[in-house]
Amino acid sequence: MTVRASPVWTSGVRKEVLPNGLTLLVQPDHSAPVVAVVTHVEAGFFDEPDRWTGISHVLEHMFFKGTRRRGVGAIARETKSAGGYLNASTTYDHTSYFTVLPASGLEAALDIQSDALRNSVIDRDELARELQVIIQEAKRKLDSPSSVSYETLHEVMFDRHRMRRWRIGREAQLARLTRDDLWAYYQSRYVPGRTIVAIVGAVDPDRALELARAAYGDWTSAPGAVDRSPLEPERHEVRARTLRGDVAQAELVLGWRAVPPLHPDAAALDLAAAVLGSGRGSWLYRSLREPGIVTWVAAHHYAPTELGVFSVSAELRPDRLESAVDGVAQAVSRLALVGPSAEELDRARTLVRARWARRLESMEGRASALAAAEALEDVGLLDREYALLAELGPAEVREAAARHLVPDAVAGVAYLPSGSGRDLTADALSRAFAVTELRPALTGSAPPRPAQPPPIAARPAEESGVWVTRLPGADLLVSRKAGVPLVNLGIYVPRRRFDPPHQAGLGSLLSRSAVRGAGDLGAAALAFAFERLGGTLGTSSASDWLGFGASVLSEHLSQAATLLLSVFSQPHLAEADVLAERGLMIAEAERVADDMFRYPFQLAFSAAFGDRGYGLPVGGIPETLAAIAPADVRRWHATAVAGLRPVVVAVGDVEPARASDELAGIFAGRPPVAAAELSERVEWMPGAGAETPVRVVSRDKEQAALAMAFPGPSRRDRDHAAAQVWGAVASGLGGRLFEALRDRRSLAYTVVATAWQKARGGALLTYIATSPEREEEAREAMLAELERFTREPVAEEELRQAVSYLAGQADVSRQSGGAVAAEILEAWLAGRGLEELADPAARFRAVGAEDILRVAAASLDPSRKAEGVVRGTGAGRRVPAVSG
Structure with a gap:
């Protein structure tokens, strides 16, 4: 199908190919005062011969390890000083480097990025150290x-x-790589003709092109090398494999060979994946997630340059594997034989198009998409793909599914707990897909659109860029964020009371059960009602608030608000729905033990706060969830939600006065109620003279993960900004802990330090994951670095760098309407009010070295430390595979 598309995502793009072959793309976007520079190098895992498996990713790491002009760590420190962050990713067909910073830093960003791209020294000793990090x-x-x-x-x-290889390489393969290997790959792949630099943000395009020419124009052209992957022969065969290991829940992944991105069927398969797995109204959600067969399910069509993979993934209890496979087989067969209805496809299409808008809302997302489109064909591909999504009909989606999702070519992998569940075999998979029962579709017909009350004159007052309307029974906060045609809408109440300790997870179970039906709409109709507006109804269950929200197309603000009010005020909370959701939450709580980042922190918070308040996860733990009855959920709704004064937050491409009037017409009927304050501080348990609490769980894992928590300033404490500056000094690329523990000692890949701040308590947190035999070394090294903060002021340059970074990121974070909405909500419910929004950088610039020293001395007392450890055995373990 030939599609002619007017510019939607590429409007204003300037393209220039330099004489050396490097491509420049510049797009002005003044919706936020920031700029993104993305360097797209056409070198990835597909370009690696077997002897160099993983080398693209290793070179990505060495990109930050110094040039002839900049020593180790200087690239990160200079970027941080300019208020920016940088990162990189390696995938099958390219490696991408990106930095995002205030627009005033464009010249500095181009100087840093071009130097790193062109002049990496790949020091032999640094490579040896970094290989240990990559092995971690x-x-x-x-x-x-x-x-x-x-x-x-x-x-x-x-x-x-x-495509079949372990992407970043295994330990033995990585250990074989030498500096000569890296240099040969760097010199042959990192050449101008294989490089695209995309600049998107609040820039003058002429000036941006001038700066880019100066930064890249004298880079010497080179032919480059190409090492193509062997071609894959055609195959029609069902394959399966079962993995077993120390996991709490099962993983199921089914896949088919699909098509590369420029194939005529690519867009139809994108829509097919959305019909199956996007949103609460999708076929797989309705048939597998809603009844509790799986705890999570999704479908994807992933297409790097040379091929494609269509997959369905699920998380589930091991005893439900057969039911899950049967459910996927039924849905895929229906897709290929019957196809979606027009309504079902419109629902999926709207979600996909809104997802595009969210992906391209940020400068970084737009720059990355432009570079990827240019690498494949040209930037106009973005607009053509987007237009094609609107033109495809149900028959074309069904035909694409029938061509590619064939029963005799499915492959499957199940990862099961040792000793639990039956293996997934090729015979069982063949039977499931060979004969499937085409049950009636569960999505039903589209519900009628809700009646809209007329707007009323809200007469909002402007406070720090937010239009505030104080109704008798609700507060309305509206802010305009241009850029993409979306609005982020939510309704929230403060958690005036924590969940009862023996029923931790009660608030989360309430919010998740509520979205299964409200007002006149059942689960399917409610999901469909939101998704045809471009968004999926979601829940927000945080330590300090509960709520519901959705990001929808701006034109549907009133309809979405009417639906949200119904969910907030009139949830069904039917017994069967609560019990089904409770079962899913218990399975998810069990699965947390498989997460080597979340679980150590869950253990640490339990040690810090005990079995109450912040010490229990908002999602609960298996035993507390099992103690909650449906009647408890209904009572909690009456006392902890319906009886409180909600705040409604709307941020997006809306006119604030008009949006306030529309929202006022919807929420004016709520009965008067006073605001609830979150004021009672939660006590920190560990103290001087008591034994330092350490909660340890041993697992058959490759690493030991350590989370430490120290008492720190709360969100409303006068030192909360000083604690955040401490985190910026300590953590991230260019941070003290990163350089000491990762760069110099190669202890870990992940090293984190951050200020955790809530309305009623706070903490300074650290995290490191290392080889089990180095656990004690990592602990001692972490504590030694933290102790330095308590006895000596941070250096002037460290302070300047951290403050500049936080001030810059205050602007960078406002690229996204969702991030702005979250900032407004936190200031209103957990902070000191909307005045925080006027100049967020000011509070960081007011922090001095003595403030950080004071906070560190008060907080980083080893006797008040709480620690959570997941201790792996780490003896070179490989997950055993059992072929089906």
Whole structure:
């Protein structure tokens, strides 16, 4: 199908190819005062011969390790000083480097990025140290059940193509790489003709092009090398593999070979994936997630340059594997034989198009998309793909599914707990897909659109850029964020009371049960009602508030608000729905034990606050969830939600006065109620003279993960900004802990330090994951670095760098309407009010070295430390595979 598309996402793009072959793309976007620079190099895992498996990713790491002009760490420190962050990612067909910072820093960003791209020294000693870090990253992936499952699926699906390999390489492969290997790959792949630099943000395009020419124009042209992957032969065969290991829940991934991104069927398969797995109204959600067969399910069509993979992924209890496979088989067969109805496709299409808007809302997302489109064909591909999504009909989606999602070519991987559940075999998979019962579709017909009350004159007052309307029974906060045609809308109440300790998770169970039906709409109709507006109804269950929200197309603000009010005020909370959701939450709570980041912190918070308040996860734990009855949920709604004064937040491409009037017409009927304050501070348990609490869980994992928590300033404390500056000094690329523990000692891939701040308490947190045999070394090294903060002021340059970074990120974070809405909500419910929004950088600039020293001395007392440890065995373990 030939599609002619007017510019939607590429409006204003300027393209220039320099004489050396490098491509420049510049797009002005003044919706936020920031700029993104994305460097897209056409070198990825597909371009690696077997002897160099993982080398693209290793080179990505060495990109930050110094040039002839900049020593180790200087790239990160200079970027941080300019108020920006930088990062990188390596995938199958390219490596991407990006930095986002205030627009005034464009010249500095281009100087730093071009120097790193062109002049990496790849120091031999630095490479040896960084390889140890990357080996820790590879071990971390082995401890991630979803990563193991998905990459094993590729190994099962492909026999020759490089898609089948473990992407970043395994320990033995990485250890063999030498400086000569890295240099040869760098010199042959990192050449101008394989490089695209995309600049998007609040810039003058002429000036941006001038700066980019100066930064890249004298880079010497070179032919570059190409090492293509072996081609994959055609195959029609069902394949399966079962993995077993120390996991709490099961993973299921099913896949088919699909099509590359420029294939005529690519867009139809994108829509097919959305019909199956996007939103609460999707086929798989309704048939598998809603009845509790799986705890999570999704469908994807992933298409790097040379091929494609269509996959369905699910998380579930091991005893439900057969039911899940049957459910996926039924849905995929229906898609290929019957196809979606026009209403079902419109629902999926609206979600996909809104997802595009969210992805391209940020400068970084737009720059990355422009560079990727240019690498494939040209930037206009973005607009053509977007237009094609609107033109495809149900028949074309069904036909694409029938061509590619064939029963005799499915592959599957199941990752099961040792000793639980039946293996997934090729015979069982063949039977499931060979004969399927085409049950009636569960989505039903589209519900009628809700009646809209007329707007009333709200007469909002402007406070720090937010239009505030104080109704008798609700507060309305509206802010305009131009850029994409979306509005982020939510309704929230403060958690005046924590969940009862023996029923932790009660608030989360309430909010999740509420979205299963409200007012006149059942679960399917409610999901459909939101998703045809461009958004999915979501819940927000945080430590300090509960609520509901959705991001929808701006034109549908009133309809979305009417639906949200119904969910907030009139949820069904039917017994069967609450029990089904409770079962899913218990399974999810069990699964937290598989997360090597979340679980150590859950243990640490339990040690810090005890079995109450912030010491229990908002999602509960299995035993507390099991103690909640449906009647408890209904009572909690009456006392902890319906009886409180809500705040309604709307941020997006709306006119504030008109939006306030529309919202006032919807919420004016709520009965008067006073605001509830979150004032009672939660006590920190560990104290001087008491034994330092350490909660340890041993697992068959590759790493030991340590989370430490120290008492710190709350969100409303006068020192809360000083604590945040401490976190910026300590953590991130260019941070003190990063350089001491990762760069110099190669202890870990992930090192984190941050200020955790809530309305009624706070903490300074650290995290490190390392090899089990180095656990004590990592603990001692972390504590030694923290102790330095308590006895000596941070250096002037460290302070300047951290303050500049936080001030810059205050602007950068406001690229997204969702982020702005979250900032408004936090200031209103957990902070000191909307005045915080006027100049967020000011509070960081007011912090001095003595403030950080005071906070560190008061907080980083080892006798008040709480610690959570997940201790792996780490003896070179490999997940055992059982072929089906």
